[in-house]
Amino acid sequence: MKANRLIISILLSTFLVSCKSSIINTSKNLPFGGINESINLYAFVGEKISVIEFDPNENQEKNQKSEKILDEETGDSATVVYQRYIMDNAFRCKYKIIRKLFNDTKTDTIEFLAYDHYGNPAFAEKDTVILYLSKSIEDGHFFHQKYQFDNVFKDENGNYFSYPKFNGSEDQSNASLKGFDVNLKNVNFDVSHLNDDAKKIYYPKEFYKIENNIATPVKGIYLYQLIIYRLNTTFKDL
Incomplete structure (x- = not known):
């Protein structure tokens, strides 16, 4: 019996290291999966509340970036304005978090932005899916990892x-x-x-x-x- 426990402990330790997370619950039901704040990823089972399309280029000022350029020979300077234009369809999404799987969003509902070059995001076709988000370094908003989601089901034991x-x-x-x-x-x-x-x-x-x-x-x-x-x-x- 002691030998079996030792083997299980070694296997679990290897399992934890290989998954790059400091806390992993290996329960099939997985009420909460793990935390590793060095990885900019938030995964959860989410239930759709709303997915609303918007024009990502409606606020042109936010899509502009200015940079001052200095001419080393003359000493003159000029301000160059770069204009970013988003070609994707954009969506404001709101989901209820049913189960947290990786990292903690600190909320039971979450709002995030999603972009899709082909039209409506495929994840929105289902009411409940596994979603993968990251957080913007610039302003802290959540955004969807483009095209990434998983369908989710329940076995006979729930x-x-x-x-x-x-x-x-x-x-x-x-x-x-x-x-x-x-x-x-x-x-x-x-x-x-x-x-x-x-x-x-x-x-x-x-x-x-x-x-x-x-x-x-x-x-x-x-x-x-x-x-x-x-x-x-x-x-x-x-």
């Missing part, structure tokens, strides 16, 4: 879970990312535009079933594992 997404840069042989069987028939991805090699990269058979060029997740992962996976892949450079 535990939240999701499924991994692959972008080709992660180590898919990671033994810790095994997952468990799920039935997500309503989650489908059209892969007809991908060749066979790309399908293996983005929809590996260990986690997806592909039939008639439609990929469906067959393995789920609990949220504590999802956050660790995201920190070590998508957000490893934050």
Whole structure:
């Protein structure tokens, strides 16, 4: 029994170091995941209150930056004004925080800005999703990590879970990312535009079933594992 406890302690210590967070709760339900304020990331399960589009270029003064340039030969100076124009669609979003997963926003509801080059943000199509935000260094407002979100589900015991997404840069042989069987028939991805090699990269058979060029997740992962996976892949450079 003592030997088993020692092995568990060693595994847990390794787990904590590898996920880059000082506090991780490995419960499947994950009431609160971890804190590492050196990483500018806030992850949570959020319930949509409002997503309202606005013109990001409506306040031109905020998009201007002036700089004084000195001519070393003549000693003359001139002020150059740079004008920034945002090409993306912009949205003011308000969400209720159902479960905090990484870092603490200190609030039960949160407002943030989201930008999307293709139209309405995909995360807004669902009432409840996992969202990833960062905080502006300039004025402290929260903004959405562009295009990043995860769908969220509950198992028969009420535990939240999701499924991994692959972008080709992660180590898919990671033994810790095994997952468990799920039935997500309503989650489908059209892969007809991908060749066979790309399908293996983005929809590996260990986690997806592909039939008639439609990929469906067959393995789920609990949220504590999802956050660790995201920190070590998508957000490893934050």
